[in-house]
Amino acid sequence: MKKAAPLAVANELDGALFLPYKTLVSTISSMAFSEGEAQKLIEILTEKNGIKQDTWHTATQKGDPVTALKRQLEEKEKLLSAEQEDAAAAKNRLREINKELAAEKAKVNSVESKAKEQILSRDQEINALQARMQASYKDHVTEIQQLQGKVQCYVKVMGIMCNTESKTVELSMESLSILLTQVQQTTQCSL
Structure with a gap:
């Protein structure tokens, strides 16, 4: 210059x-x-x-440019201070939201674990009930087979008795009728 x-x-x-x-x-x-x-x-x-x-x-x-710059600096500092306050408030709100989120996650985890425990307990109850039903079914099948064996035995005995005595046959027929009724009742119960 x-x-x-x-x-x-x-x-x-x-x-x-x-x-x-x-x-x-x-x-x-x-x-x-x-x-x-x-x-x-x-x-x-x-x-x-x-x-x-x-x-x-x-x-x-x-x-004076220095005075104008000082004024601008003061304004910028005020704006910066306001922005910092806003940022601090936003940060505090974010902390609160994170705390709320953590509390909600804990609640969800608690409910989820209780639900899993209930499901597991019910599964165990269902498995136990199925096992009892299968055992009961096997017992009924065995009982039916035993009763059928007894009926066959009575039939054989009755055939022999029919040839020898007619009165004995009538008594055996009544016994056979009673036995067949018991087998039918047992079969109906197992179904």
Whole structure:
């Protein structure tokens, strides 16, 4: 950047130099000023506009980039603080939700284990009932076979007795009838 020498030359000449506004702004923007030169330039512009300020600091404070940056920084810090508070609140809510979720999982696990125990107990009861039914069925089949054997024996005995005595046959027929009734009752019970 150029040093402020041309401005000093203009002051030394004390002549009016007329530059278009855009050229003047462009020239001033491209130049580097010392603090004293910048203050003098601000004073000249302030006097031109009829603005009276107490100090150079208050005059430049409005356009001071440091002040504007400080203001922006404060605003950003406020926003950051608000975001951090929101994040902390969200984090706390997440912890609460995780606790609730863990409690619900524990409840589900408890209910699930109780249900498994009940199912296992019922399976054991069903297996025991099936075993009893099978044992009972085998007992009935054995009993029926024994009764059928007795009937066959009575039939043989009756055949022999029929040839010898007729009265004995009538008694044997009654015994056979009673025996057949018992077999039928036993068969019906096992079904």
